Structures are given as C-alpha cells and as structure tokens.
Amino acid sequence: MIESRIVSVIAWGVVVFLMAPLIVVIGGSFTESAYVAFPPQGFSLKWYVQLLERKDFFTSFKESLVIGVAATLGAVGLGVPAAIGLSRGPFWGRGFLKAFVMSPIVLPTVITGIALLQFYRMIDSALPLTQIVIGHIVITVPYILRTVGAGLQLLPPNIEEAAESLGAGRIRTLLKVTLPSIAPSVLVGTIFVFIISFDQVTISIFLSSADAMPLPIRIYSYIEFAIDPMVAAVSTVLILFSYLLVVVLERAFGLDRVFGGGTGR
Amino acid sequence: MAAASISEAARRRRQIERTLYLAPSIAFLLIFIVLPYLAVFRMSFNTFSPMRLFVESFTFDNYVGVLSDPYYYSLIFRTLLLGTTVTLATLVLGLPLALKIAASGRRMKSLLMALVLSPLLINLVVRTYAWLVVLGDKGLINEFLLGTDLAASPIRLTGSFFSVWLGLTHITLPLMVLSLVGVLEKLDRRVFEAATSLGAGEWFILRRVTLPLVMPGIGAGALLVFCFTVSAFITPALLGGSRVGTVSTVIFEKFTYSMNWPVGSALVFVLLIINMGVIWLHGRIFGEHA
CATH class of the missing domain: 1.20.5 (Single alpha-helices involved in coiled-coils or other helix-helix interfaces)
Structure with a gap:
C-alpha cells in the first residue's frame, strides 16, 4: 500500500485537527482567567466549583439520566418483540415492515423533531419529559432492531421447534430458550440506546422547555449567551464520562461487540 | 386431512x-x-395568518414562495454548497488518514482508530463549543492575533460560512474516515503487490488502482457526510448565528420565533426531498449493495 511520507504527514496533521479543539476545551477548563485560555493561565478548579453550584445543570443531568433510562426501556420493550416478530419469516410484507420500523434512521432527525414538535402542539400535549422520551424512543427502536435482529440470526435455525417438540409450550420456549439466547445482543442494544439518548441533541432541542431540559440542551442554551470556562468544565466532565463508559464497556464486552454488533461490519 | x-x-x-x-x-x-x-405535509398547504397562526386551505403558494423567493433560493443554495464543500473537504482530509490507517501495523492502527473514533463519543454541542472557543471574538486565534499585534481589533471568525463549514468538516470527518477504512481493509493486498511488481509508482497506484477500488467507500462516506451536513442544526445555529442560515435553522426559526408553520412545513419537505434525492442518486451510482 501507499507508504509515502506525504500521506503520513497529512494523516498526522488530520489527527491533530481532529483532536486539537477537544484538547483546548479540556486544558482551558483549568484556567484562572475569565475566558477560555490555552495553554491555561495558571491552574484552578474554580470553574468546576462554580459548576457544582449550578442547580440547573445538576437538574438537567438528572433529567438526562431519567430520559435515558425511560427511552431505553421503551425502545427495548418495542424493539425486541419487533425483532422476534420479523425473524419469524418469511411472510408477506416482511420487507416493507422491516423498512418501516427502520425508517427513523433514514429520516433527518431535525425533521422528525420538528414534526413531533408541531404534533404535540396540535394535540395540546403538556407532558414535557414524556414528549422528549417518546422522541428518543422513535429514533432508537431501529438500533434495537439491528442489534437484536443480528443476534437472532445467529441462533440455530430450528432451536425453537426443537424446544417445542420436546414438550415446551410457546411461552416457555420464549422465556427459557429464545430470550436467554439473545440476551447478549439485547444488552448491547440497551447500552447503545442509552448512549444515543444521553447524547441526543437534535430531537431534544425541539422538544425541550423550561420544564424539561436534558444536559446537552442546557449547555446549548448557556453557550448561546456565554462561552466562559464553566462550559469547558462541564464539557470536560462529559468527555470523561463518555470515555469512562467506553473503557468499562471495552473491559466488559469488547468494543467490537458494542459498536460493531449488528452494524454489518 | x-x-x-x-x-x-x-x-x-x-x-x-x-x-x-x-x-x-x-x-x-x-x-x-x-x-x-x-400533519406537517398537510400544514405545508395551509395559509399563514399572523392572527390565527394558519388558515385551513389547499394551496401550493408556500412551495411556490419558497422556490421563487431569492431569500429562500439563496438559502437552499447555501445549504447545498455547504453539503458539497464539507463532503469534498472530508474526502480530501480523510483519504490520506484512511490510507495511513489501512497501511499501519496492528498497534498503530488501534491507536489511530481510537483517535478517529473518540470525537464521535463526544457530544455534538461540546464539539461545536470547542470551535467557538477557538474561533470566537475572545477565542484562541484572536487572542494570538491581538497578543502579537497582528490585528488591532478581534477579527470576526464566527457567524460566517467559513466557521460553519469548518465545524461541520471537523464533526463529519470521522464518518468519512470510517467509511473509507471499512473498504480499504477489505482490499486484497496482492493487487498492490502486483501493481508494484509491474513497475507502477506509488502515485500511479493511488490514482489508477486504489481510488477506483475504494469508490464504494467514498460513495458511502459522501452520502453520510452530505446528509448529515444539509440536515445539521446545532452546528450552523451556534457557529453561523442568524447571519448564515441554513434550511434547518430557518425551519427552526419558522416553527418557533415567527410561528409561520405553513412556510416552515414547506421547507421541511424541501429538506426531505434533498435528502431523499441524494439517497436515490447514491443508489443509482453505486447500486443496491453500496
């Protein structure tokens, strides 16, 4: 393959371009100055202390967790049965139904967000948190379908018939054979969906209000007015949170299964 | 029986x-x-009314208005230009990195992949904020320019097409690199050995062997990056401000501040058609399996 010097130099330049802004944010969060400076001027944790005193950020963090858990439960509750149903094929309209359940991935999130916003206004809905949760479920069901669908494909083809011919009923087969065998892919899908929900911005921004504002939207509305180092501090916390999550997942499952599971790679 | x-x-x-x-x-x-x-589709045929939000009707006026008004015309053009230039930039920057990753040994490959993947783990708002820190009026570049007396007053870098373009290029670059690496990894190395043994130079191999083989990866990456860019909201809203609107940010404005749902709905379908058109075009060029 090409091992030319030039390619190598450009490649490292691109890596620096990718990482530089993030390093600036992390470094700048420790500055003593009133604006983000890099390299930081002095060393201080005062912006982290200020962050701890912000109740609104803490409330948003809690809301993000609640939304994440609720959306994950919803997406798993809808997606796992859907994946099982679609695996009991072939039947008429299966391809269409599968494409239909997968469609939220293809539709631009910004449009789905707007459509839901207008829909909620038309039906005069006043359930701030639930509205966001529903938006998150809509766009994450396809991910469950993907990971669990891939898990189901790996099952021995006649395992359910085998269980039944040995005398297990349909429900017993589902609980004792099918579900335990797809448990790993359900778990991977669950984690994946929680991360997507916790990170979600585009849907959330349309559905957020003063009554329900997940953390990324809180940061967004804050930096519309100020870009002081406190945002660098909360960003650093979020960056560390993401990396920590990935390290834990890597230790527990191996990254290939978390990110490669069912994505067709 | x-x-x-x-x-x-x-x-x-x-x-x-x-x-x-x-x-x-x-x-x-x-x-x-x-x-x-x-509901949005239906709304796009209603008539806007400043007093009653909208009046039930069935008219194509919103679409005609959006497609004939120079303001919307330049808005759509700017959005498409953004999509095209960001896609090209990610390709130009992503290809050398992808080639380097594919040619690296195991350890170097894991390191580079981790570096490429890590921005994807970071929240979109945080990644956009990072560029505000670099480009802002009190940002790093301006601090440097003022500190070295290269400029007398801060240069306005945010709120421009350039800042939106830069931010979106940075955010979508990992998607392009991943698509390219995915294809490069599957290539048979013997093809390159054959080309080398037949006397082809490195640049000749890049142009005549690698690039044609990696086309499906370029297509998949371009589709991802283009669709992400033309539909992006957060980054243009924060880095472009009100001066550099894109279709998404104007849709948001129509549904919130100016409360013009009918025109906003028509814009929604313009954006949807752009997305579907690109997906269709990609299918036509690269076939079913791409």
Missing part, C-alpha cells in the same frame, strides 16, 4: 403471534412518525 388442518392451525397461530410481536412498535411509529409527518 387431519395433518393438513393441524399445520393450518399452526400456521394461523404463528400468524397471530407474529402480529402480537409487531403490533406495538408499528402502532407506536404510526402515531409518532407517520401522523406527525402527515
């Missing part, structure tokens, strides 16, 4: 079971995807 009716009963039972499994998710999506989209 008995066996036939049993299998008939079993078939019926399977059908009912399947319906029970699929019904909840399909009902959910019918209510929260199909209905809202249909």
Whole structure:
C-alpha cells in the first residue's frame, strides 16, 4: 500500500485537527482567567466549583439520566418483540415492515423533531419529559432492531421447534430458550440506546422547555449567551464520562461487540 | 386431512403471534412518525395568518414562495454548497488518514482508530463549543492575533460560512474516515503487490488502482457526510448565528420565533426531498449493495 511520507504527514496533521479543539476545551477548563485560555493561565478548579453550584445543570443531568433510562426501556420493550416478530419469516410484507420500523434512521432527525414538535402542539400535549422520551424512543427502536435482529440470526435455525417438540409450550420456549439466547445482543442494544439518548441533541432541542431540559440542551442554551470556562468544565466532565463508559464497556464486552454488533461490519 | 388442518392451525397461530410481536412498535411509529409527518405535509398547504397562526386551505403558494423567493433560493443554495464543500473537504482530509490507517501495523492502527473514533463519543454541542472557543471574538486565534499585534481589533471568525463549514468538516470527518477504512481493509493486498511488481509508482497506484477500488467507500462516506451536513442544526445555529442560515435553522426559526408553520412545513419537505434525492442518486451510482 501507499507508504509515502506525504500521506503520513497529512494523516498526522488530520489527527491533530481532529483532536486539537477537544484538547483546548479540556486544558482551558483549568484556567484562572475569565475566558477560555490555552495553554491555561495558571491552574484552578474554580470553574468546576462554580459548576457544582449550578442547580440547573445538576437538574438537567438528572433529567438526562431519567430520559435515558425511560427511552431505553421503551425502545427495548418495542424493539425486541419487533425483532422476534420479523425473524419469524418469511411472510408477506416482511420487507416493507422491516423498512418501516427502520425508517427513523433514514429520516433527518431535525425533521422528525420538528414534526413531533408541531404534533404535540396540535394535540395540546403538556407532558414535557414524556414528549422528549417518546422522541428518543422513535429514533432508537431501529438500533434495537439491528442489534437484536443480528443476534437472532445467529441462533440455530430450528432451536425453537426443537424446544417445542420436546414438550415446551410457546411461552416457555420464549422465556427459557429464545430470550436467554439473545440476551447478549439485547444488552448491547440497551447500552447503545442509552448512549444515543444521553447524547441526543437534535430531537431534544425541539422538544425541550423550561420544564424539561436534558444536559446537552442546557449547555446549548448557556453557550448561546456565554462561552466562559464553566462550559469547558462541564464539557470536560462529559468527555470523561463518555470515555469512562467506553473503557468499562471495552473491559466488559469488547468494543467490537458494542459498536460493531449488528452494524454489518 | 387431519395433518393438513393441524399445520393450518399452526400456521394461523404463528400468524397471530407474529402480529402480537409487531403490533406495538408499528402502532407506536404510526402515531409518532407517520401522523406527525402527515400533519406537517398537510400544514405545508395551509395559509399563514399572523392572527390565527394558519388558515385551513389547499394551496401550493408556500412551495411556490419558497422556490421563487431569492431569500429562500439563496438559502437552499447555501445549504447545498455547504453539503458539497464539507463532503469534498472530508474526502480530501480523510483519504490520506484512511490510507495511513489501512497501511499501519496492528498497534498503530488501534491507536489511530481510537483517535478517529473518540470525537464521535463526544457530544455534538461540546464539539461545536470547542470551535467557538477557538474561533470566537475572545477565542484562541484572536487572542494570538491581538497578543502579537497582528490585528488591532478581534477579527470576526464566527457567524460566517467559513466557521460553519469548518465545524461541520471537523464533526463529519470521522464518518468519512470510517467509511473509507471499512473498504480499504477489505482490499486484497496482492493487487498492490502486483501493481508494484509491474513497475507502477506509488502515485500511479493511488490514482489508477486504489481510488477506483475504494469508490464504494467514498460513495458511502459522501452520502453520510452530505446528509448529515444539509440536515445539521446545532452546528450552523451556534457557529453561523442568524447571519448564515441554513434550511434547518430557518425551519427552526419558522416553527418557533415567527410561528409561520405553513412556510416552515414547506421547507421541511424541501429538506426531505434533498435528502431523499441524494439517497436515490447514491443508489443509482453505486447500486443496491453500496
């Protein structure tokens, strides 16, 4: 393959371009100055202390967790049965139904967000948190379908018939054979969906209000007015949170299964 | 006969079971995807009314207005230009990195992949904020320029096409690199050995062997990056401000501040058609399997 010097130099330049802004944010969060400076001027944790005193950020963090858990439960509750149903094929309209359940991935999130916003206004809905949760479920069901669908494909083809011919009923087969065998892919899908929900911005921004504002939207509305180092501090916390999550997942499952599971790679 | 009716009963039972499994998710999506989209579609034919939000009607005026008004015309053009230039930039920057990753040994490859993947783990708002820190009026570049007396007053770098372009290039670059690496990894190395043994130079191989083989990866990456860019909201909103609107940010404005739902809805379908058009074009060029 090409091992030319030039390619190598450009490649490292691109890596620096990718990482530089993030390093600036992390470094700048420790500055003593009133604006983000890099390299930081002095060393201080005062912006982290200020962050701890912000109740609104803490409330948003809690809301993000609640939304994440609720959306994950919803997406798993809808997606796992859907994946099982679609695996009991072939039947008429299966391809269409599968494409239909997968469609939220293809539709631009910004449009789905707007459509839901207008829909909620038309039906005069006043359930701030639930509205966001529903938006998150809509766009994450396809991910469950993907990971669990891939898990189901790996099952021995006649395992359910085998269980039944040995005398297990349909429900017993589902609980004792099918579900335990797809448990790993359900778990991977669950984690994946929680991360997507916790990170979600585009849907959330349309559905957020003063009554329900997940953390990324809180940061967004804050930096519309100020870009002081406190945002660098909360960003650093979020960056560390993401990396920590990935390290834990890597230790527990191996990254290939978390990110490669069912994505067709 | 008995066996036939049993299998008939079993078939019926399977059908009912399947319906029970699929019904909840399909009902959910019918209510929260199909209905809202249909409502927006219907809204795009209504007439805007400053007093009553909108008047029920059936007119194509919103579409005609959006496609003939120079303001919207330049808005759509700017959005498409953004999509095209960001896609090209990610390709130019991503290809050398992808080639380097594919040619690296195991350890170097893991390191580079981790570096490429890590921005994807970071929240979109945080990644956009990072560029505000670098480009802002009190940002790093301006601090440097002022500190070295290269500029007397801060240069306005945010709120421009350039800042939106830069931010979106940075955010979508990992998607392009991943698509390219995915294809490069599957290539048969013997092709390159054959080309080398036949006397081809490195640049000749890059142009005549690697690039044609990596085309499916370029297509997949370009599709991802283009669709992400033309539909992006957060980054243009924060880095472009009100001066550099894109279709998404103006849709948001129509549905919130100016409350002009009918025109906003027409813009929604313009954006949807752009997305579907690109997906269709990609299918035509790269076929079903791309």
